[in-house]
Amino acid sequence: MVAAVMAVLCLTLCLSEHQVHGTHVTKEMNDTMHKLLQHYHITIKQRFNGGSIFKNTLQGNTEIQMMFLGAVLETYEELIGVMLKQLDTPSPQTANSTNGGTKDGAADSTAGSGANDHIKDKLNIILKYIRELRQLRYHEQGELMQKLRDLQKIKMNDFVVQSKALSELLPLYEAAGTLSDRRRRRRQARAKTRSRFSLQP
Structure with a gap:
């Protein structure tokens, strides 16, 4: 019984995780996200442990919802920036292969670099969409977030x-x-x- 439930859960997750059909999510975004999640693969247990990262529990008018979602888009832009930097940083294994000077090591390094470039291209596609939506629809929310950050910098003492x-x-x-x-x-x-x-x- 448990195995059957887990099988259904896995199927539902795979179908819902990689495809979102709507007015703004394009086929390119769906296809790109599907390939990214193949690279950033985690187990079912890891995905459900601790719940969602972004919990939209706000109840209120459109302005409140847009404030929250504007902050979420900004956070995603920062997150993808971190992910791109991580791909630019060679792993210890890649660095050792490069310094070792072996032919096999050089080949592994080149292959790893090519794979990283492919993932970076996909991340940049998603980043492009996020920035376009923020600039077109969430400009005021971005200004508000900057003002809120400025409040946090006030020297209370x-x-x-x-x-x-x-x-x-x-x-x-x-x-x-x-x-x-x-x-x-x-x-x-x-x-x-x-x-x-x-x-x-």
Whole structure:
């Protein structure tokens, strides 16, 4: 029984993992991802252990969802950058083969370099799509993320910073409260509209 369940699970994973059909995911992206996941292969146990890396548990309006997904796209861009750098760094085995000067070692090094170039090409295809989507649809979210990072750099222990921050608090507090009131009024107006339509015969 357990073996049958695992077989179904593996089949479902293989079908869903490599193919996403939608308006924005192209055939090139699907094919490229399929080849990348063949290289970055992990076991079923590893894939399900600890859950998803990116958990989209946010419930809210479109702006909140776009803020989260904009941050996810930026993180993917950084992640793929790290993966590309790792491919540029020779493994100890490759380095030893190169330094050893043997013909077999040189052949292995060349083959490894060629395989890495192939994976780098695939990663760059995915990176191209991510950057295009961020630039076209998530430009404002990128600016917001930069502002949030700037907030994290504030020197909390600096006396001058503390004084300036206190002097700026009240207008910011008023703006935050006003924005919250506007959002609450919009929600109430939408609720009344829905209620009015539902009561109509």
